[in-house]
Amino acid sequence: MAPNPRVTNAYNAMRTLGISDDELRPILKRLLKEYGNNWDIIEEDNYEILLDAYFQSLEHKQEEEDKGKAPISNHEEERVIPKLNSVNGDDMVSLTDNQVQVLSIQDNEIFPNTSEMKMIKPSPSLHLGPVSSHLKGPCHDLNVNRRFKSISALYQNKTSSNRANLSNMTQPAICHDENNYVQFLNDITKGSEKVEISLIDETRSEKLPKFNYIPNNIIYQNANVNISLARIAEEDCCWDCSGNCLSLEFPCACAKETGGEFAYTPQGLLKKEFLRLCMFMATKPQENHFVYCQECPLERSRNEYMAEECKGHLVRKFIKECWRKCGCDMQCGNRVVQRGISCKLQVFFTWEGKGWGVRTLEDLPKGCFVCEYVGEILTNTELYERVLQSSNKDRHTYPVTLDADWGSEKVLNDEEALCLDATYNGNIARFINHRCSDANLIDIPVEVEVPDRHYYHIALFTNRKVKAYEELTWDYGIDFDDHEHPIKAFQCCCGSNLCRDKKNRSGTGLKANDKS
Numbered sequence: 001m002a003p004n005p006r007v008t009n010a011y012n013a014m015r016t017l018g019i020s021d022d023e024l025r026p027i028l029k030r031l032l033k034e035y036g037n038n039w040d041i042i043e044e045d046n047y048e049i050l051l052d053a054y055f056q057s058l059e060h061k062q063e064e065e066d067k068g069k070a071p072i073s074n075h076e077e078e079r080v081i082p083k084l085n086s087v088n089g090d091d092m093v094s095l096t097d098n099q100v101q102v103l104s105i106q107d108n109e110i111f112p113n114t115s116e117m118k119m120i121k122p123s124p125s126l127h128l129g130p131v132s133s134h135l136k137g138p139c140h141d142l143n144v145n146r147r148f149k150s151i152s153a154l155y156q157n158k159t160s161s162n163r164a165n166l167s168n169m170t171q172p173a174i175c176h177d178e179n180n181y182v183q184f185l186n187d188i189t190k191g192s193e194k195v196e197i198s199l200i201d202e203t204r205s206e207k208l209p210k211f212n213y214i215p216n217n218i219i220y221q222n223a224n225v226n227i228s229l230a231r232i233a234e235e236d237c238c239w240d241c242s243g244n245c246l247s248l249e250f251p252c253a254c255a256k257e258t259g260g261e262f263a264y265t266p267q268g269l270l271k272k273e274f275l276r277l278c279m280f281m282a283t284k285p286q287e288n289h290f291v292y293c294q295e296c297p298l299e300r301s302r303n304e305y306m307a308e309e310c311k312g313h314l315v316r317k318f319i320k321e322c323w324r325k326c327g328c329d330m331q332c333g334n335r336v337v338q339r340g341i342s343c344k345l346q347v348f349f350t351w352e353g354k355g356w357g358v359r360t361l362e363d364l365p366k367g368c369f370v371c372e373y374v375g376e377i378l379t380n381t382e383l384y385e386r387v388l389q390s391s392n393k394d395r396h397t398y399p400v401t402l403d404a405d406w407g408s409e410k411v412l413n414d415e416e417a418l419c420l421d422a423t424y425n426g427n428i429a430r431f432i433n434h435r436c437s438d439a440n441l442i443d444i445p446v447e448v449e450v451p452d453r454h455y456y457h458i459a460l461f462t463n464r465k466v467k468a469y470e471e472l473t474w475d476y477g478i479d480f481d482d483h484e485h486p487i488k489a490f491q492c493c494c495g496s497n498l499c500r501d502k503k504n505r506s507g508t509g510l511k512a513n514d515k516s
């Protein structure tokens with residue numbers, strides 16, 4: 001008889017949290033009996049009842065032992081308790097290898113509310129996941145149980161707004177041996193964002209990424225970003241508005257850029273039509289969606305003396321948010337990107353050879369703002385020099401060229417031809433991996449402080465519904481056939497049927513969806 005898929009799903013979900021089948025079986029049996037085989041109750045809130053019963057059994061066992069009674073030797077009462085070693089990361093903004101040191105646990109340590117880095121080392125006898133046999137951990141400390149529970153809570157993300165179904169989780173179960181550590185950071189942003197962003201490495205032993213977390217773009221040196229109120233004309237802002245511009249009968253001046261309608265819905269999502277247009281322009285750019293510079297700054301930065309002809313720049317749809325000269329308040333519905341990240345995100349180490357990646361810990365609707373691509377603002381010449389000087393050892397984040405309006409200028413000075421590089425200084429977006437053509441995020445330029453198109457923000461929005469625990473990806477727009485590009489393209493392992501990297505195309509029988 002085929003196994004009941006609901007049983008399989010429950011086992012899979014618990015394995016991902018490191019709970020073995022043997023531990024789970026008696027608990028699940030008991031609950032099914034208690035609830036008259038009502039699976040809906042057991043599956044509710046990501047198996048909350050099941051998890052609670054599991055942790056209760058651990059605590060019960062602890063109490064029994066504390067009382068000096070012999071442990072009850074049935075399967076339900078025996079347990080697996082991970083032995084934890086904490087690692088102190090004093091300066092979490094800069095994450096470097098030499099900050100990693102393994103310390104012993106203090107009983108009064110509180111795990112989830114600190115910004116520390118934790119290394120979770122399973123006990124030598126601990127095996128997590130499907131290969132697990134039934135084993136007793138040597139450490140029966142309740143604090144340890146609580147910490148383990150915290151990790152599970154993080155995975156499970158038990159909030160009323162999150163009804164993520166763990167049965168949809170696709171990542172492999174956690175499996176460790178004696179020398180294997182699960183690295184865990186509570187908050188890579190070190191409190192600089194409204195939300196905490198955790199980092200977890202369920203694979204073996206990746207070193208922590210070396211970078212400095214910055215929540216907003218920062219000028220590296222020569223970039224000319226001219227932020228001044230005087231440059232914003234009165235007719236380009238809504239100085240006479242108040243409260244929320246989205247509740248006005250007629251959209252204010254700030255909707256001019258998007259054709260007289262705001263780009264956002266009252267729920268803070270991108271309007272379907274606007275998103276559809278952006279996606280269309282990104283995936284099927286027609287010839288008339290390109291502009292060509294007379295003297296292209298990008299080509300000039302590559303070869304100052306014999307610059308090649310401009311290859312063309314995509315004309316993009318912009319969002320213009322209300323800005324500081326406007327009379328509305330910060331909660332105005334036309335201020336989404338500038339309010340910052342509000343989704344629950346996590347950095348994790350991917351299993352497919354892409355390095356670190358980002359996943360959402362909650363279901364995200366279509367058109368939802370995820371994060372901005374934040375980095376150092378460099379001139380293209382500075383970037384070019386930086387790339388030439390950098391060693392190949394660094395896993396370079398892919399720099400973003402801010403070239404929205406180059407073609408409309410006669411000659412753009414070097415200090416106005418800008419790009420963003422998040423390799424050394426960046427935010428969560430620096431961990432988002434590339435996926436050819438069918439990525440779940442789209443990048444949209446957003447004007448926030450300045451009316452010109454040399455400097456603007458790059459905001460990443462979902463282009464479809466995204467399930468909790470799905471990896472977030474965006475299409476960097478790499479031309480894998482451009483061997484002249486100053487940044488050598490990586491070998492793409494995006495896994496998409498539409499992968500444009502020729503090396504991965506053979507055998508699939510599918511043609512890459514060429515962007516040009």
Ligand SMILES: C[S@@+](CC[C@H](N)C(=O)[O-])C[C@H]1O[C@@H](n2cnc3c(N)ncnc32)[C@H](O)[C@@H]1O
Nearest residue numbers: 354355356396397398430431433434492493494
């Ligand atoms: C913006 S970073 C993304 C974060 C990166 N994975 C890390 O570990 O820091 C871009 C780099 O990630 C890797 N990467 C991103 N997408 C990839 C893909 N589809 N296939 C292979 N490597 C990828 C490449 O090394 C690339 O230079």
